[in-house]
Amino acid sequence: MAGLEFTAGRVAVVTGAASGIGRAIAAECSSRGMKVVLADVDTAGLDGFTSELAGQGREGLAMRCDVAQALDVEELAEVVYQRFGSVHLLVNNAGVAGAAGPSWTIGETDWKRTFDVNLLGPVNILRSFLPRMIEGGQPGWVVNIASLSGLLPAPGAAPYGVSKAALLALSEALSIELKQAGAPIGVTAACPAAVATTIAASLRPATAEAAAAVQAAASGLAHGMAPAEAARRILAAVQEGRFSLFTHAGSGALVADRNSRLLDGGDPVPPDWSRIPPSGE
Secondary structure (H helix, E strand, O other), X not given: OOOOOOOOOOEEEEEOOOOHHHHHHHHHHHHOOOEEEEEEOOHHHHHHHHHHHHHOOOOEEEEEOOOOOHHHHHHHHHHHHHHOOOOOEEEEOOOOOEEEOOHHHOOHHHHHHHHHHHOHHHHHHHHHHXXXXXXXXXXXXXXXXXXXXXXXXXXXXXXXXXXXXXXXXXXXXXXXXXXXXXXXXXXXXXXXXXXXXXXXXXXXXXXXXXXXXXXXXHHHHHOOEOHHHHHHHHHHHHHHOOOEEEOOOOHHHHHHHHHHHHHHOOOOOOOOHHHOOOOOO
């Protein structure tokens, strides 16, 4: 379907908007004249961002919202519709890295928290916002920030990869369902590789041996693509009407290799992240 244009006055709701990709997407939308709604659990980060936008004369609304809590999300939707009356761009960006270590060493609490935020968080957002968006009948778009790890599961980080694989499956089903419902709302599933965000701070080693892997992950992210560049590529995909997006060059080749092994019945291998330039070029 045709993509969504970011015209002045349209409304964007972004979760995980206090930092990283979410903040960069919200800033880019605001720079194009959109009204932005910033949702996050990081109230200090939200305060700083809203002050920055206010200083630039831009319109926005910030609310503390834990996407894992359905009541928080429903309150967010009610406030947004009372304030603006419509939503055109819905960005599910909030996420946590989860626990690191062999799958069998990671406790139920860590598995549950990862899925509560990375999968059920977007589900909560969709359940509260989409009925209102569909009823409004205006053009709209849903962006789910998945991950290349959802297509290239990495050993030692199963909860994160599994949650992102589930988000990709949800995105595909959602896209088909919206078409079947005749709703003028598209879907983009973005699959970034390394982006220079602070998500590694939420990565917890499940074993002493996993501590080095956590440090390596944080170092790799620090040298990743700038969030502003990732945001520009994601929003360009929305404008082009793309369902899927690999933000980093080399991602498609790795996914194609993995899919070939699946079709041939071959054994899985660890992703060769060295084939993806950190800058994404």
